[in-house]
Amino acid sequence: MHQVPYHASQPIIISGPSGVGKRTLLTKLCESHHETFSIAVSHTTRPPRPDEIQDVHYHFTTETEFQHLYAQGAFVECTVYNGYHYGTSFHSIEDSIDRHMVPLFDINMEGVKAMKKFERMSARYVFIAPLNLEVLETRLRGRGTEDENAIQKRLAKAKKELDYAAKPGTYDLIIVNDDLPTALTELETFALSTEPLPSKQRTFREKVETWFDVKLRWLQRLIRYAKNVQIFPPSFVTGLTTTLPSAPASGATFMQRHRLVFVDLDKIKG
Structure with missing residues (x-):
């Protein structure tokens, strides 16, 4: 019998610098609790990486297709990162909730800011942090998918994300991912929390x-x-x-x- 969190329809927003291990944590959480959580798939105009699958990691779309969806009001939030558009659709949330599952989102800092401005969205926010920037740089270089200029841009962006996460009340939980099993346990405990929300909050x-x-x-x-x-x-x-x-x-x-x-x-x- 799987455990059902109290916040049964409240999306969980996962954010953190590129290369910090967000996708790995989300995937492992869903594998362990496939009846409870589902990773909501966002749209993006950037090209897929060699190991990414269409409609699994992202809905990879053209600029024209993305703008058409935007004009239709399809997105809860959308941002531009490194010249590419990213968007979270209402449908991605509805699909999980209609299946009585908790939607999980991997969203960057700008997306988190947009989500927080959206008054109709009640979500829980988790920030995944590296042990330090040196460790993060090693991970980014280990990917072997980007040139030096792109890596430096990601590191500069990571500094801004860490500064934003340090502001009190920005995230409900900050996890330092220097040990995968430990980080996964922290995320799992938070996601499966059976503690009720404060009375003024609603899903x-x-x-x-x-x-x-x-x-x-x-x-x-x-x-x-x-x-x-x-x-x-x-x-x-x-x-x-x-x-x-x-x-x-x-x-x-x-x-x-x-x-x-x-x-x-x-x-x-x-």
């Missing part, structure tokens, strides 16, 4: 459920009003009606509820 799913009920009632009242007063163009009423889920409120899926919550009325043409 991402709980927030969506609450907003759904409120917004559904509000839209229903607005539609009735628009039909009765007959001062709005028919296209506006039709646009409002199509935003409602086809299933009754009690039977709406999480994705239907999520989409209704994030309806932007400015996009309804009248």
Whole structure:
């Protein structure tokens, strides 16, 4: 019987310098608890490395495809790193939550900042740190995939990430990955925590459920009003009606509820 964390639908955001071992830790955590956690796959416009697999490590897309998704509002957050775009989609979160699993994300510092600004997102944040920059440099050189200029850029970026992580309250947990088994145990203990959240905090799913009920009632009242007063163009009423889920409120899926919550009325043409 697998252990279910209290924060059952709350995404866990893993961040840290390139080469610190984030992906290894995430993979091993999922291998040990495959019924509980799933690694959410982000989009990027950078080319894949030799050992990376499409739709496993990233959704590798063209610049045009990425911009199309961005224009559709598909991303919770997106950033630019080394000239390439990275984005975390709503769908990647919904997919894990609808399967009753905890989504895990590997996101850089800029992505973490963007996530924290997104008020609708309730997540837990973990920073993976190297023992020191010398160890990190050795790991980066050991990859053999980048030239000297790229390595120096990554080291400079790592210094900024370490400074950001040092600010109180930025991350819920900081793990120094100088010993893989020890670091994995720390991450596993945190991820599987059965301690309840403070009463003022709610999971991402709980927030969506609450907003759904409120917004559904509000839209229903607005539609009735628009039909009765007959001062709005028919296209506006039709646009409002199509935003409602086809299933009754009690039977709406999480994705239907999520989409209704994030309806932007400015996009309804009248």
